[in-house]
Amino acid sequence: MGNRIAISFLFFTALFLLLLAYFLPQSQSMNMAAEEVRNSSDLKNGEKTMDKDMEKTEKPEAGEKDVKWDKMSDKEWREKLDENSFCILRQKATERAFSGKYYNNHDEGVYKCAGCGQVLFTSDNKFDSGSGWPSYFSPASKDAIAEVRDTSHGMIRTEVVCSRCKGHLGHVFHDGPPPTGLRYCINSAALKFEKKSDMKDEARAEGKTAEKIEAAPKDEE
Ligand SMILES: [Zn+2]
DSSP states (O other), rough: OHHHHHHHHHHHHHHHHHHHHHHHHHHHHHHHHHHHHHHHHHHHHHHHHHHHHHHHHHHHHHHHTTTTTTTOOOOHHOOOOOOOHHHHHOOOOOOTTTOOOSSOOOOOOOETTTTOOOEEEEEEEHHHHHHOOOOSOOOSSSGGEEEEOOOOOOOEEEEETTTTTEEEEEEEOOOOOTTTTOOOEOOOGGGEEEEEEGGHHHHHHHHHHHHHHHHHHHHHH
């Protein structure tokens, strides 16, 4: 009987020690895991505050990129533009009819903004209005221009500005030819014409890739 008790005592002690050996490292590793989580969350907080700091330092630069053309001062524009273009683009002046260089231009090419260089109109959308100002029945793209209600000179007109630099271009009227019935009456001095044959190979290459991009979704369909 005494032997039996001693054996079972030893057995249970051994079992207890085994269990202890099994659970002790686990509880330690659990503690470690909990600590890791705590550390990583600290790290994340650290990252967040670092991000905030980076935002603070990067924001002015990013802002300048986004609104570069809007933020240019009159002084900067004067340095960039000739007197005529400055008065029209930045001060909403109008050139005399038949005085501009593009009203009678029939060459193929694109008309860019004289301020920021954004493509505004193409020779494909140009027509002879007889008004003495270059006239187009539509812009090169809807995004290229913006419209502003203009009540100056006792008239209600729709002013047309470059969407990027907000430079004054002219006005749009509803007496144009098909297919739009619109007449974009634009000052020559607000534009810079780029003849198709003079267009750089880079621009042509860009045009080709743009065509490819446009064509790609059609192929998928
Ligand atoms: Zn512009």
